[in-house]
Amino acid sequence: MTAVRLYRTMALIREFETAASRLMASGELAGFLHLSIGQEAVAAGVCDVLGPADYLTTTHRGHGHCLAKGADPRRMLAELFARATGYCGGRSGSMHVADPALGILGANAIVGAGVPIALGGALAAQVLGEPRVAVTFFGEGAVAEGVIHESLNLAALSRLPIVFVCENNGYAEMTPSSTHLRASSVTEYARPHHIPAESVDGNDVLAVRDAAQRAVDRARSGDGPTLLECRTYRWHGHFEGDAQGYRTTAEVDLWRARDPLTVLRKNVDGLNGQFDDIDRDCADEIAEATVWARAQPPAALESLTDHVYRAQEVG
Amino acid sequence: MTAVRLYRTMALIREFETAASRLMASGELAGFLHLSIGQEAVAAGVCDVLGPADYLTTTHRGHGHCLAKGADPRRMLAELFARATGYCGGRSGSMHVADPALGILGANAIVGAGVPIALGGALAAQVLGEPRVAVTFFGEGAVAEGVIHESLNLAALSRLPIVFVCENNGYAEMTPSSTHLRASSVTEYARPHHIPAESVDGNDVLAVRDAAQRAVDRARSGDGPTLLECRTYRWHGHFEGDAQGYRTTAEVDLWRARDPLTVLRKNVDGLNGQFDDIDRDCADEIAEATVWARAQPPAALESLTDHVYRAQEVG
Amino acid sequence: MTRRKYWQAINDALREELGRDERVVLFGEDVGAPGGPFGATKGLLSEFGPTRVRDTPISEAAITGMAVGAAMAGLRPVVEIMFLDFLPLALDQLANQAAKSSYLSMGHYSVPLTLRTFCGAHLGAGPQHSQNLEAWPASVPGLKVVWGSTPADANGLLKAAIRDPDPVVVIESARLWSTRGEVPDGHVVPLGEAVIRRPGTDVTLVCWGGMVPRAEAAAAALGAGGVSVEVLDLRSLLPLDVPRILNSVSRTGRLVVAQDATGPGSVGSDVVRIVATQGFGALRAAPELVTPPFAPVPFPPPLAHAYFPQESEIAAAVRRVMPKEIAAG
Amino acid sequence: MTRRKYWQAINDALREELGRDERVVLFGEDVGAPGGPFGATKGLLSEFGPTRVRDTPISEAAITGMAVGAAMAGLRPVVEIMFLDFLPLALDQLANQAAKSSYLSMGHYSVPLTLRTFCGAHLGAGPQHSQNLEAWPASVPGLKVVWGSTPADANGLLKAAIRDPDPVVVIESARLWSTRGEVPDGHVVPLGEAVIRRPGTDVTLVCWGGMVPRAEAAAAALGAGGVSVEVLDLRSLLPLDVPRILNSVSRTGRLVVAQDATGPGSVGSDVVRIVATQGFGALRAAPELVTPPFAPVPFPPPLAHAYFPQESEIAAAVRRVMPKEIAAG
């Protein structure tokens, strides 16, 4: 059943990132960690209407998207732990999860850069006549990067099977959206390209899923791109450790009160028992995954220069 | 009188570029030459409402803009001839005319690149509290470059005193606009940034001037940027020597029939005698300028490495 | 074996690859209906159709990014960046994305894209259309960079690039665009192999791309004067053919590198550095790097001529590394 | 003279320049209200107001272009590109515009802009936040590039950059962010001058930026073992201080360059090339260039540690260029 599946995805992301946050705080993880806690409905709603063959690119804040697309939380945690059995052999960390089996072309640490890469997935589907679509996630801050406008234009001109999903969480690092963008909705940026666009409540997973279904159907039937703006909020800082001087706890609390998991509980009747079970299951799954990942062998020093080239002939 | 002044500017550009075309055909000029014959009304109309202190950036097709801003045709021709007395000492050629005395921050051979540079002029005016505005010219093909969207956004956010002038001549090199852009008007790209925009007949110099006046007034009074689309057409190829297989002579003839100089003659009464005199004067002025420029000393070989740095201390 | 112009040999290679592998797609500014800004893609749109050969808007970053994604998704995209000078606009996608995807994904992905670009040096097109920026891509782990100096190499390197599983930048020379040469049938030039254009015993003269004819001319002139110059055309700038470079210098004991790029951060700087560090014992004289002055490229043909190293300048450098008595000869 | 952390010394320099010249303006992502992504612009917005200190959107190309135009129009803009890895996004504006404006206009314009950027190497932030791309700007005629390795130099070079009439790229090191040192009052470090961090007689060890402490440590360890290493901190990567480099090598006869950048197209490659071509006679052994392997930067700290050259690796290279009997000592 859809609501249960969606809840499960959100709960799993929530548990995964809550665990990651704890692991970072306790010093078990290195590097930068950008969490999407509070934004889970976007990942869950959009990816629910995708199959494993569909392409996906995401950002520095991409754990949720990858998990919702079907990524194994154990191998994702192993990657965060820099373990050899992580998605990238533990060598790339939080910001670069990629998996051909799931169509995940990659998370990305360069703001905006994943967007044209997703175009390429869509182009391949179009050229090869495959019924795949591509979805690219990006933040509202990324809309200031020129390459996104170039990509909207290209997608529109070639009627590429792609869905642009903007997670508008109100901030780019420590700076509020009003400093970055004049438009009151990111959907406005789709208009000049004549790309259909919709703005949805990004904390309402059913609304996100419905809008995503319309967009994916459009793409899959050859009618070209769509842009979805999902209005949401991140509960944690830009990265774990962010002092967050740029916002009030009152603002955060307002959004915590609109927890996407709670919203779904309220929107569907009589499933709280199942949801409680799911919460427990996910907590268990992530606890086990953490134990498993922690116990994995570390990224091998000998792997330092592996796979610089597919054809390993360059010194 | 305005119409006479505007006619004079257009006629001067027409003569200048017609001469340049001939000089290129006869082998006297080197490099690439991109002419704006047929588009003169845009340069004349816009620059007529600017003063020498206002900033301007333009493109590979920028002779008209520079002349309309007040550039000396002799020194411009000298630059095309690669003569030492040209605007850039003859060292930069057709695509890089620049002159601080006229606020010309430079023509540019990189599509789109002049646009953010003009923002800088506008920023300086704003910071220093000077009543200057900046105008940036670009083609409709350049609208596909991301940096233009970044620049629109920045200008809107900072309410910069700038006017974005898009000369929509229907082609980018050998490819028609429909291959580059989905929007039916370039003004659409201004909307998401909440930048006022107007589309005008780019062959009607009075209409261009009126729209430019509104835009410049807005900028000068602190109300921020405007985008103007001027719909026009280039009679010559993308560059001199272009075989132009991508369009019909019928199409060119249609636009030749809408010659901006003729349009002005039709739109104002009783000035044909003056206009004829102006035609003759401009022909004479350019003929003399050509003779002068040709006779100038060539760009000095010894200047090869001059001015790489302002402080010439690097070897 | 056919006699072809440089640009025709490129056109042939593209046609051959589009014909033999339906995963090959072509896109870029003016590459479709117009047949390429300089003719290299003539006829390909009508032959292979608009799904596989596409005109794109002027969006260097996005079209390169699209090529990256398409390559990851199973196509063999060939994207064109009209001038090498515009590469900075595509460089994030090239250096931060294409080059790193295989490494980042621990080899789960590869990025078999080919990026063709045109070095406008010697066209008289001025400082933003004449730069030799080959060292930028050639310094990025994960990329490969090649540059043919003959129609045969332009053809054979391009085909090898398209067939290669890694991202390859293929540079083409305005300077050589209309030069003619034999192109063997089914010609493919393996990436990473330099070639001796002229054997010699006194001095190794390293060059590539548009510089090769000037280096050959200098060598011929010097040969007539009794100095035997070995002309080594790198063809592949990344990876460099270090064994062939060292082998040549081990025989000659003398090295001159001639390039159209300015010195700092250049491929020629690397060649000198590699020989100095790995072939020091073989060097019988200080190596020389012949470059333009450290300045942008001026527009006027006479200044551009003075700017780019010419035969006489190269010959003078060769003479400088020779012992006095022979050099004078 | 005050004891300051590296980032505080940067903050001091910005405050001083904003205070002494009202043409100085600051902009970039998070530089205003947040006080900079890493604190370097703390307090400046409130002190100098939103006209002169601005938060910008994430638009590296446009903000760099805006800085170019602003500099041409009489301001002294200081623009921040958050990580050196993002420089490609700004590179057209930097290399094709800022660098060429003076040349193209025959000196009618100059572009006194300062571009500050942050090298994230050693932060554990992975392959797109850890690159040492200093050679790209340092290879462009018309630009200057500096990189301080101490709080005093970070301060004094930044001020010199802001006062300089030409476009200057100022790199700052994550690795050194919290290191402490004395900063003399009114300190200004002239662009283009290297400094001897430790005098020595046996080997010249060239380094810069985040590498300097490791080179100094290696030199100290070698000194204890009887090898006298002269540590030369370049500080300025463009222009290079060729006289000081050659002078040092003329005294030591031996050269090792240690860098966090990969080898091809690097500043270290240039240093070796310059010494090989201009100081060949002084060289008593093959020079060495110590670099990471030719690969992207891995994320895990142990792998990153293995990737970047450490003290022991540098010391080993120094020993290799020394005659056997001394090196063993």
Ligand SMILES: Cc1ncc(C[n+]2csc(CCOP(=O)(O)OP(=O)(O)O)c2C)c(N)n1
């Ligand atoms: C090209 C580039 N510029 C700047 C950064 C630094 N940076 C990382 S995340 C971020 C903010 C992104 O904001 P947004 O797109 O809204 O995504 P969010 O973090 O809110 O999910 C910035 C500026 C970067 N990684 N890449």
Ligand SMILES: Cc1ncc(C[n+]2csc(CCOP(=O)(O)OP(=O)(O)O)c2C)c(N)n1
């Ligand atoms: C970044 C960049 N990409 C491509 C080019 C090659 N180019 C020169 S002019 C041009 C077409 C520009 O079209 P448009 O903006 O409409 O101006 P128009 O020539 O019509 O005046 C192109 C693609 C360039 N100079 N710079």
Ligand SMILES: [Mg+2]
């Ligand atoms: Mg955001």
Ligand SMILES: [Mg+2]
């Ligand atoms: Mg046009």
